[in-house]
Amino acid sequence: MNSPRLPVRFYLDAGTMELDMTGRGSSILVPNRHLRDVLRAKGYEVFYQEFHGAHDYVSWRGTIADGLILLGGGGGASSDAGHRAAK
Numbered sequence: 001m002n003s004p005r006l007p008v009r010f011y012l013d014a015g016t017m018e019l020d021m022t023g024r025g026s027s028i029l030v031p032n033r034h035l036r037d038v039l040r041a042k043g044y045e046v047f048y049q050e051f052h053g054a055h056d057y058v059s060w061r062g063t064i065a066d067g068l069i070l071l072g073g074g075g076g077a078s079s080d081a082g083h084r085a086a087k
Helices: 029-041 057-071
Strands: 009-015 045-051
Touching: 009 029, 009 057, 029 045, 045 057
Parallel strands: 009 045
Antiparallel strands: none
16 A cells, blocks of 8 residues: 555564463564664654563663653664664
């Protein structure tokens, strides 16, 4: 579907130990990477990083600040956030 690009930016992150909610143990990394790639192909600015951790508050406590800073305009110019970024 072709539609005009909207003036929005995205911040995505995922832990390398994140599992799906069905309990089957599937990682959400592959879908997150695909979403990142699709958004970038459509011309959106996407900040993406992966971290060693799971889908929990302990992991989010560090990355939520990264997302807020980057989306609030106070971050760097790179589309990949920090040294933990995956391309």
